[in-house]
Amino acid sequence: MAGDSPKKIFKAGIWEDNPIFKQVIGICSALAVTNLMLNSLIMGLGLIFVTAFSELTVSLIRSFTPKHIRMMVQVLIISVYVIIVDIFLKAYYPEMSKALGPYVGLIITNCIIMGRCEGYAQNNPPLKSFLDGIASGLGYTIILLIISFIRELLGFGTIFGYQVLGSWWTNWTIMVMPPAAFFILGVIVWWARSVSGEDEKEGGAIS
Amino acid sequence: MNKSFSFPIIFMVVITAVFTLILAYLNYTTVDVIAYNEETDLRKTLLYVFDIDIPSEEPEEIEKVFNEYVGEEEVGDDTIYYVKENDEITGYAFPVDGTALWGTVQGYAAISGDYKQLLGIDFVSHSETxxxxxxxxxxxxxxQFRGLDLEDVQDGQYIVYRPAPGGNVDAIAGATQTSNSVSKLLNEDIYEFINRRKGE
Known part of the structure; x- marks a missing residue:
């Protein structure tokens, strides 16, 4: 992937290799925090920050890092940035920190970060890795926002907390519960895959 | 690439030390802010249960109002809070907690100084749907809990959901388990608090 232009990196992160519907990673949090748009946005921003800086750091020290302990180093770096996000939210956005609760800490388990560190940053220069982190994070955030838009609108009648549907609207409780995210995510993956018109590759199992 | 045995260990130790140092510094610089945020949260909750108006959302304002009205006192392991008016205690606030459908619910309840009225309740944390x-x-x-009568009550059933006889509060439709747990934990903790205070 060497020699990628920023445009190409962003195109890959947001569409061609979108972490959610192409690589199908980071699903866990996509299901968990998408009942409100604000939660999804903050989660997305947190993930963009962590992925971008983790990739940057991994890429900067990639030539000194002994190959066989690189995963330990990556986990260490990722957790450092996640703790930074956690401290930052607690100190300056206590309300948000309360709303997201344990999910901030769980950013560390998001496969997108480790996947991109291992798959991209380990073999690419720092600046490109940084951009790749932002692109992958954006791809993730966009999908999260689409899911939470549908869930919040139908489940609460609101968008970013503002009432948009009148009192005639009956909230769909199912939308607030985790199963709704499964349905919506499934539909999005289905739609995106049929639009991009790419067949599932033989043996291209996804985990 | 260095293939020696000791290099990876040294590398890991050094890199861990560096990052830990960064985090320790960040933690050190924000620890006061975080503690203050948590205090502000608690103050807001307590002012709410006592039904004292908060002039603004500014943490300093909240602190000022809080210090003006509310005092605290250690009883056993719990900290309880009281409001005084003309040297007479007009209300107590105390922590309430219990388990609900998905996990622990924690909050505060406030009752009047003569134990005859429920002033208000608020929840600090819960994990309900x-x-x-x-x-x-x-x-x-x-x-709904403001001003509930606590005096003429049988068997500590202070909170009874409508439409049961003597009901004084509406439950949440579709959340029977949570509603029932909340009334149970409030009834128990209020009963315990009043009896303990009266017994003193």
Whole structure:
């Protein structure tokens, strides 16, 4: 992937290799925090920050890092940035920190970060890795926002907390519960895959 | 690439030390802010249960109002709070907690100084289903508890959901488990608090 232009990196992160519907990673949090748009946005921003800086750091020290302990180093770096996000939210956005609760800490388990560190940053220069982190994070955030838009609108009648549907609207409780995210995510993956018109590759199992 | 045995160990130790140092520094610089945020949260909750108006959302303002009205006192392991008016205690606030459908619910309840009225309740943390049980932290639900009579009550059943006889509060439709747990934990903790105070 060497020699990628920023445009190409962003195109890959947001569409061609979108972490959610192409690589199908980071699903866990996509299901968990998408009942409100604000939660999804903050989660997305947190993930963009962590992925971008983790990739940057991994890429900067990639030539000194002994190959066989690189995963330990990556986990260490990722957790450092996640703790930074956690401290930052607690100190300056206590309300948000309360709303997201344990999910901030769980950013560390998001496969997108480790996947991109291992798959991209380990073999690419720092600046490109940084951009790749932002692109992958954006791809993730966009999908999260689409899911939470549908869930919040139908489940609460609101968008970013503002009432948009009148009192005639009956909230769909199912939308607030985790199963709704499964349905919506499934539909999005289905739609995106049929639009991009790419067949599932033989043996291209996804985990 | 260095293939020696010791290099990876040294590398890991050094890199861990560096990052830990960064985090320790960050933690050190923000620890006061975080502690203050948590205090502000608690103050807001207590002012709410005592039904004292907060002039603004500014943490300093909240602190000022809080210090003006509310005092605290250690009883056993719990900290309870009181409001004084003309040297007479007009209300107590104390922590309430219990388990609900998905996990622990924690909050505060306030009762009048003569133990005859429930002044208000608020929840600090819960993990109930958003949109269903989670509605216990909505204004309309909590406001129902203001001014409930605690005097002529049988067997500590202070909170009874309508339409049961003697019902005084509406439960949340679709969240029976949560509603029942909340009334149970409030009834138990209020009963215990009043009896302990009266017994002194």
């Amino acid at each position: 958003p949109g269903l049980g989670g509605r216990i932290s909505e204004e309309w639900f909590k406001e």
